[in-house]
Amino acid sequence: MEKILEVKNLTKRFKQIAVNNISFDVEKGNVYGLLGPNGSGKSTTFGMLLSTINPTSGSWKWFGKDGTDTDTLKRIGAIIEQPNFYPYLSAEKNLEIVATIKGAPNSRIDKVLETVNLLARKKDAFSTYSLGMKQRLAIASALLANPEVLILDEPTNGLDPEGIIQIRDIINSIAKSGTTIIVASHLLDEIEKICSHVIVLKHGTAIYSGSVDAMSNTKGFFELRSDDKTLLISALNGLNLFSSVKEKDQIVIAQISEDISASELNKKLFEKGVFLSHLTKKKESLETQFLELVKQSNS
Missing domain, CATH: 3.30.70 (Alpha-Beta Plaits)
Structure with a gap:
């Protein structure tokens, strides 16, 4: 399988070690879970891989190329913060602004809204959206430039059971199109339902990296x-x-x-x-x- 991401001995120290010497690979077309409790280093790891946080040591390659440059970022769609849109504008208008920033065609807007089941609400103001709808619109914005990799940091955080199921179904649908997905979560149940592979973090250290099925040495x-x-x-x-x-x-x-x-x-x-x-x-x-x-x- 083609390796989309190769991480080697990645470390980040603030006052304390946030990420400690982790290594893992991400292969094309799979859904990977970055699993660990809050404070285990998930968001810091994403920050380094997207070049918003400078690592203390270690290296990584996206698509076989060292680090994360501007061209690489164009191939990645990421949501690592809370959705941030203009509240008084419609979903469609907000996505038009994002499309301009990303250099994506407006013709993609209806497509991505359909993917996240918001096409019927595209004329409605962002301020009228529920938390789950706001999260789905954020996923739509990340998909505008038709990325090869989608990174989602705690996409179901704060959602009710119905919202969680909707996000899960959307992730599974996107994965079927061949997009490689990396999802950070502290929810074991969600990782189990959507991921083929998992990297388990504990206090910033990767204690497992591999397929979900192979996590256990037992045969069932x-x-x-x-x-x-x-x-x-x-x-x-x-x-x-x-x-x-x-x-x-x-x-x-x-x-x-x-x-x-x-x-x-x-x-x-x-x-x-x-x-x-x-x-x-x-x-x-x-x-x-x-x-x-x-x-x-x-x-």
């Missing part, structure tokens, strides 16, 4: 139920495919050590006289994996 687990629970547990232990077999709330949970499909497991249990009324294969949630990573980084 099965949830099973049978009328003969004793026979089920005995059969599972006899297969030597599981690191542990436990009972929880009338469900048997088998932690996978040797990967096997649900249909294959069902067949093997049937051959042992076990008839299942429930069988589901699952992966650990991102929250479980995140907590395990934090625990490992503390040890």
Whole structure:
């Protein structure tokens, strides 16, 4: 895969270390999450990558070129602050001003408003917009120049559940068009729903960088139920495919050590006289994996 961004040993010290020697790559066409609590260095990292904050040390490349120059910025759409538009002007007029600044054609305005589901409200003043609509208009402005990369810093911050879902759907829609997206968030659930890859920050240090699926070394687990629970547990232990077999709330949970499909497991249990009324294969949630990573980084 083509690397859009390569970050090497990036560090920023203010009075204290805000970002500590982080390295990660971003490959074209994926959605990356920069995950960490407030104060973990997410916004500072974005600031350095967009050349609004000078790094203490380290380097990065956008599109194979060192640093972030004017030409590079034209290929990036970013929202790293609260939406800032003229309150008395309509969405359309505000985007016309942004288009002039960015050198983007006005013909893009309806397209980006449609992308963020605001086309029907384009004549309405910005001051009449809800917080979620203002955030969606900010995304539209970032898309005006048809960027190759979209950077969003806490795009769902302060939104109600409906607003969060709308932003999530928009991000997924933009990603399907092939745009590379980097999203900073402290919300594990949101990162899990929209991102293929994640960089986990803790106190400015990257404790994980890679695919969401690969965050955990485990192969997942099965949830099973049978009328003969004793026979089920005995059969599972006899297969030597599981690191542990436990009972929880009338469900048997088998932690996978040797990967096997649900249909294959069902067949093997049937051959042992076990008839299942429930069988589901699952992966650990991102929250479980995140907590395990934090625990490992503390040890």
